Amino acid sequence: MKNHSAIGMIEMNSIAKGYAVGDAMLKAANIDILFNRTICPGKFMVMVAGDVAAVESAMEAGLELGSETIVDDLVIPNVHSSVFSAISGTRVIENTAALGIIETFSVASIIEACDAAVKSANVELIDIHLAMAIGGKGYATLTGDVAAVTAAVDAAVNCIKHKGILVEKVVIPQPREEILRDKV
16 A cells, blocks of 8 residues: 555445545546445545545545535544554454454544544554444444553543444453454
């Protein structure tokens, strides 16, 4: 993945409008689309990355066109680089002193929360799960020592609490390794 300094995202309740918004964003600025897809439950997400000015221009175009269909949105200039690898699911963590989990009702909010978490404490993002097969919610897992994970989870919650979309937050000290693996 390219080295991007900013991320922007628009979450909409219309699939048709979502495609139009993605197209308008691409035409408005030199950005890369990370996601342009349907998400549960019947929503649409456009996530873009690029330099700060380009992402802001693309978002302006998308927000104007999407207006009444927008559920949530975000722009993070200077996004922490680990957010990109956690979104793509390319992180593998073998051992952890503590596991933090943050769960929100929107995709945009979980990304904002994760950026705040990794900027506030010495933690590693493991994964950011975006809406698919979980009812349109977002959740993230992170690791580090207990104090750092607790501080990071608290920072994440403080970043998004004004939106009223936090589902739950958990810190698990010394989680069993089986808990870190996906189960089928």
